[in-house]
Amino acid sequence: MSSVPKRQKLDAAGDGNTSAGPNEEESDALEQIDACQNEIDALNEKASEEILKVEQKYNKLRKPCYEKRSELVKRIPNFWVTSFINHPQVSGILDEEEEECLHALNKLEVEEFEDIKSGYRINFHFDENPYFENKILTKEFHLNSAASENGDWPASTSTPIEWKEGKNLLKQLLTKPYTNKKKRNSDYKTFFDWFSDNADPVNDEIAELIKDDLWPNPLQYYLVPDIEVEPEDDDEIDDNEEEAFDDDDGEEEGDEDLEDEGW
């Protein structure tokens, strides 16, 4: 852009320039400042591109680790449902029967789209279970234009759940009182409500917690110590292990308190 800006709001100098616009000397300087800004903007854009490339590279490098972890997780019964239940916020949307159902969740996957900023998908892989026919339930977020060829963004989609006869938890939840004892999440009533609701794809708190907190390190939630056991009494745990595994102790205890109070 090479046009000369004509106005400035305040005549801070008191030299009467407000209505007449800046003088020639100032116009020239402003034009050059504008050129500087364009250079700065271009550098910012290049920096963003390079950072994106680094993130893409490390997404690729992390992938085999995540895949290996997924295989290992399958050897631990109820790894994911336990991690969900122990997560201070995610636990808040788990209805009792949903917890039952999530025992069949054998694999969780978070995939960022190639250009990262445009969105991501979460794949929930299920064993054969009494509740629905699907093997995989996917919730997908298109947050920026680059990802959506059809221009439909921001938007989220989720796999339609093929409930088995009489097992539609969403319908059941409508007719029975909310049975989760824990702190109720203000935005979503229950897990499958959250999964199926695509009304507001931006700032989906639960999805972001799964992507940015549970997925990068579920072990910290899976391994939350049993609050009933006094740490001093547990000779098997030394201090280093405590530190390494239980870095979210405080938050978890807070959640436990809510549970104890009958929330």
Add this chain to the structure above:
Amino acid sequence: MSSVPKRQKLDAAGDGNTSAGPNEEESDALEQIDACQNEIDALNEKASEEILKVEQKYNKLRKPCYEKRSELVKRIPNFWVTSFINHPQVSGILDEEEEECLHALNKLEVEEFEDIKSGYRINFHFDENPYFENKILTKEFHLNSAASENGDWPASTSTPIEWKEGKNLLKQLLTKPYTNKKKRNSDYKTFFDWFSDNADPVNDEIAELIKDDLWPNPLQYYLVPDIEVEPEDDDEIDDNEEEAFDDDDGEEEGDEDLEDEGW
């Protein structure tokens, strides 16, 4: 870390593992998951380091642009004070006599520390002025350990202001009513209050606005159009210029409204 985690909070499987700890097969899997997590953590750290390097590279590349801009800005009287006054939030801490004083502000500099995340400093360069002796007032933020050899973080420091006789604006402000017509900032009374106050260095809103908003692009604030002039009446401005320069119109008008109402 190679120790086997001994506990999990919930006996989700119902197989009595809670008190006894996981069985051997699960312990082995958990240990391997933990190893995976360590690999993932190490990759995350390497990614952060590479991103830091990109940011450092572009900080260096941007530097000459910013320096050139600083020289150009000196040719425009009251560039910085005008930008401050036009900024919707920063304007809120400018007392009338401080505005007067800031007419002497001829150069603003924001310098991120070499490792970026550890902190930054803001240098305010002043012409000879009736208020204080200092040529440069610096406010510096140490936000992470890496920056502070003495371990004193988070912390901020600011140059002691050498007020001229009878010109101590901080003292004067204590004895006269607050004269800023605009929206009052809830955290800081006035600019020099903000500058001198180092009680809470974390989440300093004004400092962050200067660093992340005013410094990267002051022109957008300097050039805010005079709200008194109806755009339709101003034949000199074509639509493209409006768009290029005035992308914060809405906010500014909101602020103007407050001013008109005598805030």
